Amino acid sequence: MMSSDRKVGVADMITMSEIDEIGINQNLYIRYISDIIYTYTGSILIAVNPYKNINIYNKEHVFKYHTCKLGDLSPHVFALTEAAFTSIVDDHINQACVISGESGAGKTETTKFILQYLCTITSNISSWIQQQILEANTILEAFGNAKTIRNDNSSRFGKFMQVCFDDYNCIKGCVIQDYLLEQSRITFQSEGERNYHIMYQLVAQGQKNIHIANAFHLRPPDFYKYLNITSTEQININQESMKFDAVTMAFTVLQIPQFVIDGVFKVLSSILWLGNIQFLDIDGEGCDFSNSDQEAISYISNLLGLKRCDFEKVLLIRQINVRGNITEIPLKIKEAVENRHAMAKALYSRTFTWLVTKINNCTNPGQDGATFLGVLDIFGFENFSHNSFEQLCINYTNEKLHKFFNYYVFALEQSIYKQEEISFDHVAFTDNSQCLEILEKPPRCVFKLLTEQCHMPKGSDSAYLINLHSEFEFHPNYIKGNDRRHWETEFGIRHYAGSVIYVADGFVEKNRDVQQDVLFHHMSCSEDMFVKDLSNYQDHQYISSSYSRGSSKSKCTVSDTFRHQLQSLIDVLQNTKPWYVRCIKPNLTKRPNNYNHSLVLDQLKYLGVVDIIRIRREGYPIHLSHEDFIVKYKCLMKDKSVECQHKYVTDILETVKLPKTEWQFGKSKIFLRSVVHQLLENKRKENVYKSAVIIQKYWKRFYCFNSFLRIKLAVLKIQHAYKGWRLRIDFIRMRRSAIVIQSHLRGVFAREVATALREMRRVDEEMKKRDSMYEQFTTIQSNTLADCERLNCVHRTKLILKSTKRESRSQQKESHHFQSQQYLPHHRLHLQILQRSILSLSPYMKQ
Numbered sequence: 001m002m003s004s005d006r007k008v009g010v011a012d013m014i015t016m017s018e019i020d021e022i023g024i025n026q027n028l029y030i031r032y033i034s035d036i037i038y039t040y041t042g043s044i045l046i047a048v049n050p051y052k053n054i055n056i057y058n059k060e061h062v063f064k065y066h067t068c069k070l071g072d073l074s075p076h077v078f079a080l081t082e083a084a085f086t087s088i089v090d091d092h093i094n095q096a097c098v099i100s101g102e103s104g105a106g107k108t109e110t111t112k113f114i115l116q117y118l119c120t121i122t123s124n125i126s127s128w129i130q131q132q133i134l135e136a137n138t139i140l141e142a143f144g145n146a147k148t149i150r151n152d153n154s155s156r157f158g159k160f161m162q163v164c165f166d167d168y169n170c171i172k173g174c175v176i177q178d179y180l181l182e183q184s185r186i187t188f189q190s191e192g193e194r195n196y197h198i199m200y201q202l203v204a205q206g207q208k209n210i211h212i213a214n215a216f217h218l219r220p221p222d223f224y225k226y227l228n229i230t231s232t233e234q235i236n237i238n239q240e241s242m243k244f245d246a247v248t249m250a251f252t253v254l255q256i257p258q259f260v261i262d263g264v265f266k267v268l269s270s271i272l273w274l275g276n277i278q279f280l281d282i283d284g285e286g287c288d289f290s291n292s293d294q295e296a297i298s299y300i301s302n303l304l305g306l307k308r309c310d311f312e313k314v315l316l317i318r319q320i321n322v323r324g325n326i327t328e329i330p331l332k333i334k335e336a337v338e339n340r341h342a343m344a345k346a347l348y349s350r351t352f353t354w355l356v357t358k359i360n361n362c363t364n365p366g367q368d369g370a371t372f373l374g375v376l377d378i379f380g381f382e383n384f385s386h387n388s389f390e391q392l393c394i395n396y397t398n399e400k401l402h403k404f405f406n407y408y409v410f411a412l413e414q415s416i417y418k419q420e421e422i423s424f425d426h427v428a429f430t431d432n433s434q435c436l437e438i439l440e441k442p443p444r445c446v447f448k449l450l451t452e453q454c455h456m457p458k459g460s461d462s463a464y465l466i467n468l469h470s471e472f473e474f475h476p477n478y479i480k481g482n483d484r485r486h487w488e489t490e491f492g493i494r495h496y497a498g499s500v501i502y503v504a505d506g507f508v509e510k511n512r513d514v515q516q517d518v519l520f521h522h523m524s525c526s527e528d529m530f531v532k533d534l535s536n537y538q539d540h541q542y543i544s545s546s547y548s549r550g551s552s553k554s555k556c557t558v559s560d561t562f563r564h565q566l567q568s569l570i571d572v573l574q575n576t577k578p579w580y581v582r583c584i585k586p587n588l589t590k591r592p593n594n595y596n597h598s599l600v601l602d603q604l605k606y607l608g609v610v611d612i613i614r615i616r617r618e619g620y621p622i623h624l625s626h627e628d629f630i631v632k633y634k635c636l637m638k639d640k641s642v643e644c645q646h647k648y649v650t651d652i653l654e655t656v657k658l659p660k661t662e663w664q665f666g667k668s669k670i671f672l673r674s675v676v677h678q679l680l681e682n683k684r685k686e687n688v689y690k691s692a693v694i695i696q697k698y699w700k701r702f703y704c705f706n707s708f709l710r711i712k713l714a715v716l717k718i719q720h721a722y723k724g725w726r727l728r729i730d731f732i733r734m735r736r737s738a739i740v741i742q743s744h745l746r747g748v749f750a751r752e753v754a755t756a757l758r759e760m761r762r763v764d765e766e767m768k769k770r771d772s773m774y775e776q777f778t779t780i781q782s783n784t785l786a787d788c789e790r791l792n793c794v795h796r797t798k799l800i801l802k803s804t805k806r807e808s809r810s811q812q813k814e815s816h817h818f819q820s821q822q823y824l825p826h827h828r829l830h831l832q833i834l835q836r837s838i839l840s841l842s843p844y845m846k847q
């Protein structure tokens with residue numbers, strides 16, 4: 001082990017003598033990113049917990065890895081997620097990221113990084129659902145995580161999150177499946193460990209906010225027994241209260257109504273008060289409440305909206321249904337205490353399952369068969385000084401997943417080699433089939449024998465142990481132990497990751513998981529809507545029991561339910577393309593820059609990393625049918641005509657000058673080593689890139705030309721319309737002006753004509769006057785002449801007549817001259833004006 005004061009880097013890890021010995025160092029592709037170590041072996045990412053914050057998970061890094069292919073950039077969980085996401089986009093196949101490692105190795109953090117990455121790269125459209133998915137994690141962490149000696153934020157449940165995508169590859173929703181919440185933590189925590197985070201957060205908030213304290217009857221943290229079993233740690237009120245605010249905020253984002261949130265906190269407060277009930281023994285036959293219990297009972301009844309008398313009965317009496325007759329049996333003090341613990345556990349686990357269902361309802365992706373990327377964050381292998389039923393279930397999960405991993409990586413691979421008749425050296429791997437058989441294979445196995453005991457009225461842990469010993473004494477994976485003194489309390493299993501000794505005490509009780517039917521019956525009449533809903537809510541145990549057995553008599557045990565869940569998980573995983581993240585814990589002291597070599601090597605071994613490296617090196621991990629190979633790599637050949645597939649495939653491989661040792665022909669497939677495949681892929685991508693550029697070029701040209709034509713046409717249309725409009729406007733203006741001029745000229749002309757007419761009329765009248773005068777004169781003259789004649793003064797008369805004629809002629813001349821002198825110019829002028837007006841108006845007159 002390295003000294004802790006020396007900064008240890010990855011280089012130290014690669015040259016570790018142990019890894020050299022098993023000959024994998026040249027295959028380990030390790031790069032150093034700040035202090036976190038990420039490394040790939042195929043599609044398996046190995047991540048070493050740096051135990052400190054490193055700036056490699058920000059948005060900048062997300063976008064750096066987005067659209068990059070695996071291996072282009074330094075190994076990173078973002079690169080693996082991008083590869084899985086690309087596989088969804090390209091192949092429309094469901095993906096699964098299986099994150100494993102021991103407690104504190106960084107599984108939960110890795111899960112968060114994967115979700116953060118997916119939400120960021122798809123956030124441009126449906127950001128609300130992404131926010132809800134991220135906030136769902138906050139709630140699950142508060143209710144499902146707790147401090148343990150190995151990890152300050154240890155997930156005490158397993159989860160499989162299926163992030164669903166729509167046809168446009170945007171996040172459509174998320175479905176969460178939870179596995180085996182650790183219930184014992186509610187009522188008991190080991191030294192240095194704590195209850196679930198939310199308990200401390202709620203109590204801390206009560207310390208800061210008197211209204212909350214009054215509403216939920218909260219007391220200081222050191223008041224509650226369930227929070228102070230062994231831990232003497234002081235809680236940081238401010239910090240916990242801030243986390244409480246984050247949880248309530250998350251509830252709001254998930255659109256959970258306030259009365260429901262209050263209901264959840266009421267149940268939590270009731271659980272804490274339940275822990276404070278102390279019973280008084282009555283002659284060893286029954287029990288009653290102590291004085292100090294009265295406050296707790298009244299608060300719990302009030303918080304849960306129960307009748308006090310009903311609740312007291314549930315605490316002190318057990319009801320037994322014998323052929324339809326209900327018999328009431330008083331509980332002894334030990335039973336009452338256990339019953340109270342069972343109530344607390346049932347309330348908490350039901351609240352937790354209710355929350356998961358509620359989150360699923362909020363983030364439901366709908367009914368359509370969307371593709372999904374599943375992220376499995378499940379408890380790692382556990383081996384403590386005291387291992388119980390929970391450890392058996394956890395280790396069983398790891399066995400199941402290891403088998404799936406083996407199947408995917410080794411067994412499946414080697415069976416294909418055999419089928420295709422290619423020559424290969426058998427790769428040995430840690431096959432755990434036998435261990436799984438002893439745990440789960442019917443009719444007689446570790447879990448079946450346990451369920452059998454649970455269904456017996458007097459089933460006990462010791463009877464279970466006796467059955468186990470007699471059944472499996474000689475099984476290679478069973479350990480009865482050499483020390484006879486422990487035969488009545490312990491049994492051991494040889495797991496793939498090491499032998500674990502289990503203490504059988506409490507197995508039957510834990511597996512039975514006594515349902516608090518009577519309590520939930522009373523809760524169904526509660527005034528509190530959430531409490532009522534919680535009682536009506538069907539626990540998955542009931543659901544699975546009803547479909548698996550069809551009778552309500554034999555309820556499923558905890559292990560039955562868990563096995564059902566696990567099997568359906570494996571079924572889902574089998575239909576996905578798996579990606580593995582193997583998380584490694586560098587030391588047991590949670591310190592940065594400190595690597596415990598043997599600890600790391602142990603984890604590498606039991607996580608199957610060593611085996612996987614071997615098979616990657618010795619095997620042919622890439623296999624493609626001849627057709628697929630030709631379709632994929634035909635682009636590398638100039639001659640595109642395929643006469644014989646076999647020959648064409650060989651031609652392709654020879655064109656790229658690949659050594660014959662690196663590939664093999666099977667019966668229907670071609671098998672390639674990773675190096676060869678990488679080379680082919682690089683060439684293909686180069687080719688595809690070049691072709692894509694040419695296609696883009698042509699398309700862009702076509703697109704631009706089309707756009708140009710469209711624009712030109714549009715411009716012409718616009719010009720056309722504009723010119724027409726402009727001319728119409730000009731014409732209207734000119735016409736208006738012409739009308740004005742016309743009217744003006746017509747006015748002038750009319751006025752002049754009128755004046756001329758008036759003058760002519762005057763001249764006419766004058767002429768007529770003169771004519772009448774002349775007539776009068778002529779008349780007078782003729783009269784005079786007649787008179788003269790009558791008077792015989794002819795001469796004189798003639799003379800007079802002559803002179804009168806002369807006079808009259810000169811007068812007439814004068815008058816004519818005068819007239820022509822006076823009126824002719826006027827007439828001429830008028831004519832000229834008229835002519836001019838008519839000429840200037842003539843163009844408009846035509847119109």
Ligand SMILES: Nc1ncnc2c1ncn2[C@@H]1O[C@H](COP(=O)(O)OP(=O)(O)OP(=O)(O)O)[C@@H](O)[C@H]1O
Nearest residue numbers: 049051052103104105106107108109151153154155
């Ligand atoms: N990539 C990382 N960068 C910085 N710190 C990390 C990283 N991964 C893990 N850690 C630190 O290690 C702690 C434990 O990690 P995490 O809770 O993810 O472990 P786990 O494997 O999920 O454990 P458990 O099985 O107990 O839930 C975290 O609280 C965090 O402090």
